[in-house]
Amino acid sequence: MPREGEIGALWEKIGPNGPYLTGRINDEPVVVFRNVQKQGNQPDWRVMKPKPRVAPADGRKPAAKSETHLRTEDDDLDTAF
Numbered sequence: 001m002p003r004e005g006e007i008g009a010l011w012e013k014i015g016p017n018g019p020y021l022t023g024r025i026n027d028e029p030v031v032v033f034r035n036v037q038k039q040g041n042q043p044d045w046r047v048m049k050p051k052p053r054v055a056p057a058d059g060r061k062p063a064a065k066s067e068t069h070l071r072t073e074d075d076d077l078d079t080a081f
Contacts (some may be wrong), residue, residue, distance in 0.1 A: 007025055007026050008023055008024045008025035008026060008027075008030070009023045009024060010022065010023035010030075010032060011023055016038075018025075018034060019049075020032060020033050020034070020045075021045075022050075025047070028049065029049065029050055030047050030048065030049065030050070031048050032045050032046065032047050032048070033045065033046050033048065034046075036051045036072065
């Protein structure tokens with residue numbers, strides 16, 4: 001049960017490219033990546049909507065854990081919400 005004022009939750013994960021966060025904010029799935037090209041007053045982290053998985057070209061079903069299994073821009077991240 002969410003606490004008063006809470007708008008979401010994030011979980012830290014470690015990928016081949018470093019740490020990132022996954023979770024939900026306002027019931028929207030999000031993936032958060034560190035801004036490795038930060039310059040000046042740019043943000044430290046980037047919050048993005050994960051890209052939905054697409055079926056392989058050969059017509060097989062993707063190896064998803066559920067229908068809501070999502071894939072981020074980074075193909076090595078495998079996150080289910």
